[in-house]
Amino acid sequence: MTDISTGARGGRAIVIGGGLTGMLAAWALSEVMDEVTVLERDREPTGPDFRPGVPQGRHAHAFMEGGQRALEELLPGIIDELVEAGATRTKLPAELLWLDYAGWNDRGTAIRGSAGSFLTCTRPMLDWIVRARVLKSPRISIRHGITVSALLCSQDAVRGVVAQEKGGEPEELTAPLVVDASGRGSNAPRWLRELGYPEPKEELIDSGMAYASRLLHRTPESEKESFNVVMIQPVLSTPRFGLLIPVEDNRWLVALGGLRGYEPPTESDEWTQFAKELRSPMIHKMIENAEPATNVFGFRNTQNRRRYYEKLSRRPDGFLVLGDAACTFNPVYGQGMSVACFEGLALRKLLARHGAGKGMTRKAQKMVARTIRNPWTMATSEDRRYPTTVGGGRPNALERMLDWYVKRVSAEALVNPVAGKAFFSVVMLLEPPTHLFRPGVVLAALRRRGASVTVPEPVLAGAQTDDDSPGIASGNR
Template sequence: MGRGDALVVGGGLAGTLAAAALIGHADTVTIVERDRYPEQPVFRKGVPQGRHLHVFLSGGCRALEELLPGATSELRAAGARLLEAPRDVITRASNGWHRRFHEGRHTMISCTRPLFDTTVRTSVLARAAGSGTRVEVLQATEAIGLLGGADRVTGVRLRSRDTGRAERELSADLVVDASGRGSRTPRWLDELGRRAPREEIVDAGIGYSTQMFRPAEPLDMSVVIQPRPGCPRGAAWSPVEGGNWLLTLAGVRGHHPPTEGPAVLDFVQALGAPELYEHLRTCEPVSPPYGFRDTSNRRRHYDAPGGVPEGFVVVADAACTFNPIYGQGMSVAALSGLALRGALADGGVRPGLAAAAQRAVARAGDTAWLTAIGADRPYAAGSDTTPPGAAERVQTWYFGRLADRAAVDPVVGAAFRDITHLAAPPSRLLSPAVALRTVLLPRARGLASPPLRVEP
């Protein structure tokens, strides 16, 4: 099995999980991170979405446990909250409230992003210390270009962000871009004389804001309010560590949520969910609201034939980024790391690894892409948005009927949750039992009021 030296561009969660995948398959792994890590789990500038609601969906939890056995327990010990869906998460969709079943199938983790990042990074470095792989982190260092040529990447050009901004070159047998939504790989490939791959964009123009609260009397459930006809706005209310809860508000163009504290309750009141509004009036604000606007879904097809040169792989948000409002990004980062490890297990760092790994990474994001664009397509507009093809139009019609029926039908609802929690491939939605109930039964209506009782 081939080994050698690997370099990961980006030291956030995706980069840390990529490093976890490389343990045992490389002699050294160098993580290049623009920021300096704080000593304690605090918000940092280099994670622009860091103050917003983050979850590991059940599919992401399973991938995380495969990459880092025991990581879920470590997050729980650090204060992360576990939520079983739909028992602990009530949802109002466009057609009404979902029934609240106790399925015992999907458990997700909710906590602040700094706690996620710090706990996972500590786990990866501890795991590396007991392996044959040395992991080194270059902090306050940015990647500014690739070494090599159009057919093969041989390393990265680096620049210090400290005084003097010294530049240097670092060779590697494998370079992994895990730099996230702002990835500069298309430009870097162009500089090597290689055309960047085809790109798909679906932009609903959604903006969101998040504020932290401390409830006087916490609810026994999270609350999700999805947009509906006539009100393209939504909200999510979920617990994190330390007795705090996060409120994330979202809206499409012309309906962006406020970033001024006094206007937050007015926005919630307009959602038509009086129970959430009245509860929030009893909660103490812990932070101001923070906004975020860069929410387009963007997929770069590095998995296409010839999409990447040898010695180079693009993972997680750097390859396919989703509207963050759906909470899929961290789970896809874990699934991408697992896909990379699987490709390495088939022969290590070798000729053909880049193409094989890139195809596996693309498959790891397929389900998240399908669900994200299915939800955003009705609101998508603008010259950057890729128009839907015939297949996508059929998918959108089918997914809309299925999502409505999932609100009340235990069979369709179970399949819907398997997909939205990234725990099954899209083909799960086409099983005979699900397809027949979706297509032949009348379009369903949900419950008229929040389900306070859990059904078996």
């Protein structure tokens, strides 16, 4: 038995999972614990490489403005480090070409309604930089290539885990505080059941979305454009979507997807052809002459899944579940990494107030529930609109009315700076959804000036004539 349970400052903790959630949790814990040991199943990386333990790692990732602020508060200077390494901050909505269900955004008008930015880079680069910063702490260590198989518990309190390195024997690692940040594949429900505790209630809402992504080298012509990101949303008549974002090393990461029954191919030529079948050919025009940097990789596990650990009638003290292990969101909406930052920041504040003693993890699990409530509502409300969705039930009369209203706000946000700022503040996780019901936003939505405004189809800089306006975009209303 390896004892990692005592320490002069405040004991020691085990964090299961060395991804973003786990590293930020370890950082928060290190401020009150003597030692924090991170247990990571994947081998030790030698650089910013794709990891098997991050199944969505080859696909698009974005830090919403709210998530950036939380990450910066946890790790001061980290955003500058990411930008210096090649990450891009895209001002919203001025540097975004966005085809909403109602049409394209008028970026000229919307500039006055700016709501911060989102930051894009590949997931391996992000993890590499955050990991390097966190491991500078002398109180944090990490073991690679080790898998946790069970919790250790006595007298309704956690006392550690059973873990095993590849090719080795199982060993007991003892600690009075264990955090499960192992992601979508978490075995926490089974561990609790094996100890005689109830499993958490689980809610699953699955739209059946699937997407396929690849990295491409940016074309020289793209340097002339005044936008960074292209986003094309699906509608029922054309249930396909696309996203183009800039990442480090002068590359694009392009994701093409569809609802259930309209899944994208992963063969190269067919994937490029799929881009032609979106509601606008904009992404296809940009990538048709771009040199691929990787193969195409598919992803279908886009379900929203929430496990209600905070509602357990019985649970062992000292056990906390964070990140995707507690709640996964449809990755299409780009909320997961920001939520991980919110949880890490909230955990640090909770530890500063209450320490890591008895009862802390119950408080922290309720804190997690509060943190994920708004992102969960936003993601699942959007997914429940689609007829392909399984789970969650069909929207009731009140939910349909709210959906009608949010659609009006979304459409008005394309051309109205008041509605635009409010809408993007919510999307960027700066404000709760109730922000959309402020008087000025309600008035803009009910007047619906945007219904009479048609914004023209985007014209790429290299294809403009003297009569074209740069960076203006349009679509079908």
